[in-house]
Amino acid sequence: MNMSEKVINIEFTRDxxxxxxxxxxxxxxxxxxxxxxxxxxxxxxSLEGKLEKALVEVVKPEYKELVAKAxxxxxxx
Numbered sequence: 001m002n003m004s005e006k007v008i009n010i011e012f013t014r015d016x017x018x019x020x021x022x023x024x025x026x027x028x029x030x031x032x033x034x035x036x037x038x039x040x041x042x043x044x045x046s047l048e049g050k051l052e053k054a055l056v057e058v059v060k061p062e063y064k065e066l067v068a069k070a071x072x073x074x075x076x077x
Contacts, residue, residue: 014055015071015073018057018070019074021051
């Protein structure tokens with residue numbers, strides 16, 4: 001197994017994942033994440049896709065409200 005085949009697992013709380021996904025979506029839509037090359041862009045899209053698959057909240061009509069509540073809980077901890 002070479003280095004590129006090794007998997008790294010990172011754990012986020014659900015609130016952290018929601019806030020991170022919303023942040024990535026915001027900058028992706030604005031096309032304002034400063035990437036230096038296609039590899040960096042690919043990694044960001046991969047992360048965004050993995051978060052979207054893991055979070056059922058993204059398809060809920062109250063998604064924005066759920067993100068706001070997640071932010072509140074993170075700030076209160």
